Amino acid sequence: xxxxxxxxxxxxxxxxxxxxxxxxxxxxxxxxxxxxxxxxxxxxxxxxxxxxxxxxxxxxxxxxxxxxxxxxxxxxxxxxxxxxxxxxxxxxxxxxxxxxxxxxxxxxxxxxxxxxxxxxxxxxxxxxxxxxxxxxxxxxxxxxxxxxxxxxxxxxxxxxxxxxxxxxxxxxxxxxxxxxxxxxxxxxxxxxxxxxxxxxxxxxxxxxxxxxxx
Numbered sequence: 001x002x003x004x005x006x007x008x009x010x011x012x013x014x015x016x017x018x019x020x021x022x023x024x025x026x027x028x029x030x031x032x033x034x035x036x037x038x039x040x041x042x043x044x045x046x047x048x049x050x051x052x053x054x055x056x057x058x059x060x061x062x063x064x065x066x067x068x069x070x071x072x073x074x075x076x077x078x079x080x081x082x083x084x085x086x087x088x089x090x091x092x093x094x095x096x097x098x099x100x101x102x103x104x105x106x107x108x109x110x111x112x113x114x115x116x117x118x119x120x121x122x123x124x125x126x127x128x129x130x131x132x133x134x135x136x137x138x139x140x141x142x143x144x145x146x147x148x149x150x151x152x153x154x155x156x157x158x159x160x161x162x163x164x165x166x167x168x169x170x171x172x173x174x175x176x177x178x179x180x181x182x183x184x185x186x187x188x189x190x191x192x193x194x195x196x197x198x199x200x201x202x203x204x205x206x207x208x209x210x211x212x213x214x
Contacts, residue, residue, distance in 0.1 A: 071111055074097040082118040090118065090122075097111045103134060112134055113135060113145075116149075121192075126157060129150070129153040144170075148199060150166045151166040152199050155202045167203060168210060178203070180203075181199070184196045
């Protein structure tokens with residue numbers, strides 16, 4: 001007679017339960033919309049759905065780019081999230097894009113540059129400066145955006161002498177462009193008016209006491 005098959009130990013819920021994975025950004029937004037609807041907050045639900053649709057459209061537009069340059073596509077989604085004040089989601093996506101792109105690549109530099117601007121506009125000039133400082137120098141030559149942008153962030157952080165020094169570097173490079181604030185709208189069309197006004201304060205400080213150049 002064959003021995004009876006040994007009984008299997010009972011499976012507890014821990015064995016049957018799947019490991020819970022963190023929600024993806026779009027899943028997180030869909031969950032937020034569902035919860036808002038259940039709570040009777042129709043306006044919040046509609047807003048979450050609008051953000052979801054915007055991210056889906058952006059993702060579709062960048063689908064071909066994303067296959068070759070996933071960091072760039074992720075950075076675009078991060079920008080959408082931060083523009084909509086979904087700060088933690090935007091930062092998380094940007095960090096993914098940063099970790100997935102080399103600093104010395106064109107995509108990696110673009111990601112860090114845009115991350116810095118989105119941080120600055122979110123009211124975090126120190127963290128913005130940290131992103132931009134990683135790009136100091138550059139290849140094959142120093143990009144023209146570096147001196148005025150770093151001057152702006154440093155002035156915002158009340159590091160006035162450093163800001164004036166960077167602005168002086170901009171003037172030495174392109175004296176016809178940076179010696180007057182009248183050219184700012186043409187030179188800096190994507191800047192907010194308040195940021196151009198702040199840079200004009202740096203210009204005034206440079207005009208009052210231009211630092212010596214060895």
